[in-house]
Amino acid sequence: MTTDDLSGQTLIVSRETKEAQKPEREDAAEIPSIEEMQSWMFEGGAEARDGCWVEPDGRCEHGSPSWLLALGLI
Structure with missing residues (x-):
């Protein structure tokens, strides 16, 4: 387990989650903020x-998981 600092909040991150944070494509977007992910849930x-x-817990037609799923938040 490691800790990562996202938008001023410290999260505990497992190796599996770390692997999920690696972009699937080189032009993939940066990890969204906690606030942005919270608004998506609403x-x-x-x-x-x-x-x-x-x-929130799905994948697109291209097989890419939601950020919430990829980061292990749901």
């Missing part, structure tokens, strides 16, 4: 790692 959806809009 909206009932989430951005996938490739930019598609998906269910």
